[in-house]
Amino acid sequence: MVPLNEMMLFAGAALLMVLTPGPNMIYLISRSICQGRKAGVISLFGVIAGFLVHMLAAAAGLTALFLAVPLAYEVLKWAGAAYLLYLAWQAIKPGARSPFEARNLPVDSPQRLFLMGFMTNVLNPKIAVFYLSIFPQFVSPEHGSLFLQSIQLGIAQITVSFSVNLAIALSAARLAAWFERNPKWLTIQRYVMGFVLAGLAIRLASEHRKVG
Template identity: 35%
Template sequence: MPTLSTVLLFVAATMALLIVPGPAVVYIVTRTVAQGRAAGLLSVLGVHVGSIVYVLLTSLGMSALLLASPTVFQIVKWLGVAYLVWLGIQKLRARRADDGTVAEPPPMSNARIFAQGVLVNVLNPKTLVFFVAFLPQFVDPARGPAVWQLLFFGIGFIVLGILSDGSYAMLASVLSGRLRSTAKARRRLDLSSGAIYIILGAIAAAVSQA
């Protein structure tokens, strides 16, 4: 098992990374505002099921192989970029009602909310780079098999991620009434979240393997 000082350092470093909004946080906040707290928390669950995929891949050493393959990395990277841009365009194209106001979009099913949360995280190339480059830094060969340490830190990341992203969902649920109170506010939310998705897609496009 890692030492207490290593665990504390990992928690501090991980929380510093998690509190910076990325595609997952944008998705969670917009879904919470659109459909309420339950939808937001379900998106958090979907996002971190996506994290489980990377935890398992990292622990088994497969993610390092994926990162070492330029072709596979590029496929994951551009699928993620395309998905983020698509989400952004969907927000920017929010339908208007006949009177010129913004029409309320039909609610997503729980299955779709969950699935989109998984995809947002799995198709984020920065997540792959994070798990390959970040987690191994805390592994100490003298403390036991690397696979168990990677699983330990991976599970720790998911727990911290649920706490951090869950806090965003709870805060968004508190503010959602104000954000949804007028058509103008809803339209501004759609435009801003759409723009953020596209910007994040552009940032993801710049991510390299190095």
Template identity: 40%
Template sequence: MFDAGTLILFASASLLLALAPGPDNIFVLTQSALKGKLVGLVVTLGLCTGLVVHTSAVALGVAAIFQASALAFNLLKFAGAAYLLYLAWGAFRAGTSSLESEASREIGLGRFYLRGIIMNVTNPKVSIFFLAFLPQFTRPEQGHLPLQMFILGGIFILATLLVFGSVSLLAGVLGQWLRRSERAQKLLTRTAGAIFAALALKLATASR
């Protein structure tokens, strides 16, 4: 269905895009530093699940709605911004003891998985990006277009897993070292809160 050159080009572009600083990898970075590498990896899985949703939306034509409808676009982006503000509020309220207990417990990982899904799905710009990016590598003469979209989306998700997983592991090690200091813990939570608030502002002011 795809020639080797197209797949290599798409995979390379996907890796570079995953490496580029953006809301999702910054989110993984902060969560891993605050809660540990396991939580970062779970958040990564949640974000990649969100990418499955966006890939499906593009393949089925749903993403075109967000490109065409200002109301749908604004409703979703404001929902995402509100969720990020909620995370910022939680980060500013977090104490050092809650940081330590959450980092050491494996229960509640589903909450962080869901957090990753919500973070990704409520960003309509991801769907619009996929709508613009994926079709560039498809060819009608090569067969079923939706299937081509799903294959390309799967490659993009694998590249994201590789990059974000590496970010989780590195940030988790750094966070483990920083959490030994109460002052560093407070700095971590305040920094994460500020980042979440900045991401919320960026999303709320985004245009199609």
């Protein structure tokens, strides 16, 4: 099992990931604003189904990779740190746009809403990279089955993502209006998130863990 302190740090990383604008957030906000809360929630369930695909693929792949190539941890550690630095830059770079600037979307049926949410997440490179580069920093053979540890982390990530995205879907219109009236808070949020992500990247890059 993943130690509690590592699980708490991972949950923090998962929270930062879900709060960092990406295809999932932009789609859910746009859908909720254009078609209402119910449509946003249905789309969210599709997104969660996509998370299950990423989680199972990462759990199986990481288990095989760690057993076959012990040095893979070091490679993925630096890849994870670089990815977090990339997200930090995306948050603070000049001209970064808010996900609350909704796109116009056509009205879709519940089945299509679920499918579009699912496909948006399954094809989301941000999620794939997160699972493949961040997961290895929190699993270790000395804590038991790598597969079960990955599932444990995946469930934690999905729980965090569902909770935050549900709140966003249910309040997207109000949040969009509030941020439009208070644009300075978008800037503050971006810079705080950027610095926290950069700090987490440094922490992961400097960590030493024996694998194998």
